[in-house]
Amino acid sequence: MPVYSHSRLSSFENCPLQYRYRYIDKIKRDVEGIEAFVGKLTHEVLQALYSDLDRARRAGAGEYKEMFRSLWRSRLTPRVKIVREEMTPEDYGALGERCVETYYNRHHPFDSGEVIGCETRVEFALDGQRRYRMLGFIDRIDRVAPGVYEVHDYKTGSLPRAGALKNDRQLTLYEIAVRERFTGVNEVRQVWHFLAHDKKFVERRTQDDLVKTRLSAIRSIQNIEATAEFPARRSALCSWCEYRDICPEWEAERQPVPRAQAQPSVPPPEPSPDMETSSGQFLLFGKSSP
């Protein structure tokens, strides 16, 4: 039986065809969106910070900014793609550094709780028969008092819509995992750090919320497993999809300009932005759709 994750369920919900390419056909793509790249490096720096707190308390924010900068320089390659045309790699590098610096300054000396784990792998069941299983990696787990835990999640992107975190599935699933893993858990707080905005949000769930999230995730898995057709669902997210170059939804945009049109006997009109954006290279680099 496959093990699911929040991202896997989200992929199916956003676009069944993307789900099929990624999780059934297992088509590998050597590309990564720069937003995900910034997030990954920021997580690595904060993991390093929390894995040696004595050092982190003595160091300054500059040391961790420099760690980010060094990772950025050594790992940024052409396989990291920028979708937003108005942004440059330097903009994203500066964003990552700002996230690290802001977090450091806000939370130093990092003593709000006992760190139980960073990037902790959790595997847990949604049902008593262990038929529906989930996997996840929790950015950080803290114990802040006997029986009181926090699951922390770092975000480098934009702030959530009003009320969105009240229905967040990911950290609710992680709360279920924490309640399974540790004994004597009385309370779990779900904590999001929107690093670029220096904002922290905390939510608590009721037992009823946890049951609803379990049942909803089980229904999502059942839906996936009963699916025979995986239709494409075109949306703004296609700009970040690693399969846009093979997706039938984007076939028309990939068609080369016919030769007769490309070399006319009369002067051609000025190419429109649309014509320029229909080249394979445009799509390969995943720039914004019109």
Ligand code: SF4
């Ligand atoms: S490009 Fe869009 S429609 Fe096509 S697989 Fe990706 S997300 Fe789905």
